[in-house]
Every structure is written in structure tokens, then in C-alpha cells.
Amino acid sequence: MAKTRSILARQLEARKKIWPEITTEMLWDRRERDGFVTMPRAMPLIMNIMDGLSDKGFPVSQTYLELWCRLYDELFLTLNRQDEMAFFAGFTGQRALRTWKDRVTRLANLGFIDVKSGPTGPLSYAVFFNPYHVIRKFYLKGKVPEDQYRALEIRANEIGASDLDDIDDQGNLIVEDEVPPPPKAPASGQPVRRRIRPVAKAK
Incomplete structure (x- = not known):
């Protein structure tokens, strides 16, 4: 945390030297304003890869970004x-809704989201999967260009995102085995209860 504060202090000092006339009130500070959403730093590159995975002439990233900006931490969205x-x-225009539905369906077919039917039809609810995982699986199938994937690897390393490592070389999600917590030691002074097995009677 101390290192982060030091970097922030240097950045603020540099900004003040370059733009001395600018005040904080003129900027869009998420610590002072509302209406922000959690956004992965690699999102621009992720969006480019998405569009490359979709059919030519049918980009999906703008639709994905618009939906993402409505998300909260549960990564579930009602499409109402x-x-x-x-x-x-x-x-x-007249085809706006039809085009949007096409893009949402394509996102689901690619595996970036899943959709369920409900009161607004086949596209009523959506859940969002980890885009790093989806891209990693497509890369293993040879469907993501090497330069884009390497760029994503480097960017993920820069920002400390290890999500690509969650998928093994066979495309399976690596799930760590849950280790049960150790039994609690009895409080000091309390007798330890042991279950004693009854001794079988000799016949």
C-alpha cells in the first residue's frame, strides 16, 4: 500500500506541474463521484479479440461493454x-432491437455469457463468464491470433491478472481442492471428550 501511495503522490505531483490550472473538481474522480463500474484493465484488448471471434461484419464488443456497464458484482443481469x-x-432505426438481440445471441454462442428465457422472451436473463477463460479456450483451438493472445498475456501479467492460468492445456478449468479446516483445539481448562468404543464381550 505504501508503494501505491508513493506512485499516486508522484502522479499527482506530475499532473499538477503539467496542468497547474486544473482542480480536482474539474476531473472525474471515482472517489468523489458515483456511477462507476468495475472494469478489467485489459477490456479494450478483450473487446478486440471478441470481435475477431465473431463473424466478420457482426462485432459484439460494443454490446458486451454496454451490458457490462450495467453489472454489479454478482455478474447477473435482467435484460428487461x-x-x-x-x-x-x-x-x-427499425432493426435496432433485432440487431441487438443478434449480438447478444452471438455473445452467448461464443460462451462469453449465458442467457435464459423469461418474461421478455428467450433473452430475459444473462450471466457473465470470465472472458479470460473463454479467450484461453479459443486460443487452444487455434482461433485467437498469436499476437493478440501474447499481448493479452503480457497485459495480464502487467496488471497482476492470473486468470489465463486457470485453464489448463486441455481447456479445463483448474479447481483447487478444498482443504477442510483443522479441528478446533479445546479451550484451555476444558476436559477433552473422547468417544470410547465398547469392548466386545468374550463368548
Whole structure:
């Protein structure tokens, strides 16, 4: 934490020297403002890879980003404002909703999300999977260009994201075995109870 504060202090000092007339009130500080969302630092590259995985002429990343900006930490979304979602994703006109639904379906087919039916039709609910995992699986199938994947590896290493390592070379998610917690030692002064097996009577 001390190192992080030191870097922040140096950055603030450098900014003040370059733009001495700028005040904090003029900037968009998430510590002072509301309306922010958790965003992975590698998202721009992830979005580029997504579009490459989709069919040519059918980019999905803008739709994904719009949905992501509505997410909370549970990574589950109710798709109950579809016309608005389509508009915010950049789709307008008579085919806006149809195009949006096509992009959401493509995201589901690629495995970045899963969708379930409900009151608004086949696309009523969505859950979001770890995009690093999805991209890693596509890379193992030879569907992600080497330069893009290497760039993602380097960027992930820079930001301390180890998610690509969660998928083994066969495309399986590595799940660590849960180790049961050790039994609690009896409090000092309390007698230790032991279960004594009854001795079998001799016949």
C-alpha cells in the first residue's frame, strides 16, 4: 500500500506541474463521484479479440461493454430494458432491437455469457463468464491470433491478472481442492471428550 501511495503522490505531483490550472473538481474522480463500474484493465484488448471471434461484419464488443456497464458484482443481469440497451449499444432505426438481440445471441454462442428465457422472451436473463477463460479456450483451438493472445498475456501479467492460468492445456478449468479446516483445539481448562468404543464381550 505504501508503494501505491508513493506512485499516486508522484502522479499527482506530475499532473499538477503539467496542468497547474486544473482542480480536482474539474476531473472525474471515482472517489468523489458515483456511477462507476468495475472494469478489467485489459477490456479494450478483450473487446478486440471478441470481435475477431465473431463473424466478420457482426462485432459484439460494443454490446458486451454496454451490458457490462450495467453489472454489479454478482455478474447477473435482467435484460428487461432491451430497447434502451440496444440504443445505448449504438443500434438505431427499425432493426435496432433485432440487431441487438443478434449480438447478444452471438455473445452467448461464443460462451462469453449465458442467457435464459423469461418474461421478455428467450433473452430475459444473462450471466457473465470470465472472458479470460473463454479467450484461453479459443486460443487452444487455434482461433485467437498469436499476437493478440501474447499481448493479452503480457497485459495480464502487467496488471497482476492470473486468470489465463486457470485453464489448463486441455481447456479445463483448474479447481483447487478444498482443504477442510483443522479441528478446533479445546479451550484451555476444558476436559477433552473422547468417544470410547465398547469392548466386545468374550463368548
